[in-house]
Amino acid sequence: EVATLPSGLLVDYCRRVGAAALVKGVRTNVDLDYELPMATVNRDLADVESIFIPADPKFGHISSSLVKQVADLGGDVTKYVSAVVATALKNS
DSSP, X not given: OOOOOOSSOHHHHHHHHTOOEEEXXXXXXXXXXXXXXXXXXXXXXXXXXXXXXXXXXXXXXXXXXXXXXHHHTTOOOTTTSOHHHHHHHHHO
């Protein structure tokens, strides 16, 4: 079973569970440009730090929306996501 986060601000969830940091993967500078302003706001709102981990460059072209689209059209996404995620996408 795939867990889902509650609705609302991520920093509110961080407060509830006592998280001091978020770990996020980034594929390219475009992801980083998108994530940096959110990291600043998360720090301002709840003193939650963001830690960025660069993805392996061979996966730079893979996005969640691309994986969802391939899965929706019946394609095999097992080389891009874990078995649990692949099953959840297949059953959605």
